[in-house]
Amino acid sequence: MSDSPVKEKSVPQAALVPSPSPSRASSLPEKKSRGRRIREIIWDSLDGPPEERKLLFKIDIFILTWAGFTYFSKNLNSNNVSNAYVSGMKEDLNVVGNEYQTFTTMWTIGYVISQIPSQMICTRIRPSLWCPSWELLWVIVTFCTAAVKTPHQLYACRFLVGLAEGTFYPAVHTVLGAWYTKRELAKRASIFFASAFVGSMFSGYLQAALYKGMNGTAGLAGWRWLFIFDGVITLPMALWGYYALPDLPTNTRVKWLKPEEKTLALKRMADAGKGKDVPFTWTGIKRILFKWHFWVYTAYYTFFICSENIGTYMNLWLKSLKKYSVSEINTYPTPINAITIVTSLAYGWTADALQLRSPIVYFSLIVCFFAAMNLAIWDGVPFGLKWASYYLTGFAPGSGPIFLTMVNEICADDTLERKFILGTTNSVAYSFNAWIPLVTYNTTKAPRFLVGNSVTVALIVCATLTLTLALFLQRRDA
Structure with missing residues (x-):
């Protein structure tokens, strides 16, 4: 465009709309057909x-x-x-x-x-x-x-x-x-x-x-x-x-x-x-430990992993009833895993298709909280609702990969931080999971597990609060 002054003159309105240059046109997002979009969602x-x-x-x-x-x-x-x-x-x-x-x-x-x-x-x-x-x-x-x-x-x-x-x-x-x-x-x-x-x-x-x-x-x-x-x-x-x-x-x-x-x-x-891996250094680790990501994300995942034990004790409950055969005791809890399979895949495809992360995690926590509350109350809870509550615990595990995806995206600009958090969060969570069930789910207290189920309710509440804190800090940083 010339820097010399030009005389104003009447210009047709259509001429005021700039025609896109080739470079600008190529930068516009490609409009995809509905069929192509569906195929991309499927695979x-x-x-x-x-x-x-x-x-x-x-x-x-x-x-x-x-x-x-x-x-x-x-x-x-x-x-x-x-x-x-x-x-x-x-x-x-x-x-x-x-x-x-x-x-x-x-x-x-x-x-x-x-x-x-x-x-x-x-x-x-x-x-x-x-x-x-x-x-x-x-x-x-x-x-x-x-x-x-x-x-x-x-x-x-x-x-x-x-x-x-x-x-x-x-x-x-x-x-x-x-x-x-x-x-x-x-x-x-x-x-x-x-x-x-x-x-x-x-x-x-x-x-x-x-x-x-x-x-x-x-x-x-x-x-x-x-x-x-x-x-x-x-x-x-x-x-x-x-x-x-x-x-x-x-x-x-x-x-x-x-x-x-x-x-x-x-x-x-x-x-x-994806470039070359960044080696771990003490300076880099110190930088990571002075940021909130490691502490808040690790705390959430620890609460989350330690709250997943509740559904694994259904067979002990069935055995205590003394009315089911060994085969029935082994097979009746299996729908919990079937539910986890279906919800895991549904969470993954939904998260990609709608670009959702935290709402899916919140949903799984709410369902598991409802189930854990019923099993913690126990007395007065109908037999069928106890059965359903054990099955509802299968909604929780599949949200774990969705949370880790969220961490992956938030920490994407710091390769060292992202790898460090994804590599250590699982270890920290399971290091707590090594002893918390041992203390809270004493098998001599089967099948009610008053302490264990009550602690699980508290862990789910802590996980929800920690996830909310993480979202708040993410928005503050943004």
Whole structure:
């Protein structure tokens, strides 16, 4: 535009509307058809270029099959301890007092202490070697669990299983985050998370089948066959990991990706703005600890994780009624996991489609608060409402990935802070979860658990208040 003065003159009104330049027109958002928008909501790669669709299909098949089936077997094993307890293990091992809670506590201790060191080691050892090797240890210890004779031997097995399992969850999220963009990651994370509860749901039916069909076979009780079956189905998954895990796009050497596909994967990550990892330094950690994000987000997630125990005691309630068979005690609680699977996927797809985060988390907390209040009151609560309340606890776990997505987005401008919070929050939460159930849910108080259910109500209230504080501080900073 010229700096010289011009004489005013009458200009037609239409001429006052500037015509968009090519650069400006290209910056306008593309208007998508309804059909294309629906396809993107259902699955994000349906409208992508052919070469990108092929790449996504491959990494979906290899990464998600390994991660999903392995997580399935891990939660199958965790729930099998509870199912084995009510299927003869209590009597065979002479479990007394609060020893049942100690089984869970020993697993949690091993799970907590291995996560952060494992993440540090994974920066120097390929995940495709590190993770499957721990899976093999997990398989060996699971086989040993079938042969335990005393509660103390089971303590050792549960600790080692937790130690091996702690290396898995953060490593999977590291691999997922390295290969998928922001538009793709949430759905895959939801599928990965939901696969765990498929294992939890399947556990009750598996124990019921083994109790009927294998109890006494080869001189072994049905609950022992349960752990043998765990090891058998997990062994091929561990071996599959050596081939399926692609490490990271920067150092992958898998044979199932062509050279041009590896190049495309690198380009996708560059286009998504994912650069080199920022190393941990004392200066960086000090900076993080002086910001509110770490403290408030960690506090919320700790309250949230510790409030999830309430639904796991439904089988003890059913056993106390003395009117259900072993098979029914094992299978009737499984809809809790089915509800978690459905709500987890629904939360993930809704969060992406509507760009909602905190409302979904609030919804899950309200439902779980209602359920916990009924179980805390107990006396006078109708039998059917108690039953429904246990099932409603399945609405809570699926909001965990939604909260972590919110943390990921808020801390996106500080790579070190984001990785530090996502890497330590889970460890801190489970370090509290290692002892809080031991103190509050004393199995000698079954089935009412007045202290445990009341503490759960308080934890949900604290989680709600902490989430509200986080949202307030986010808006203040914005």
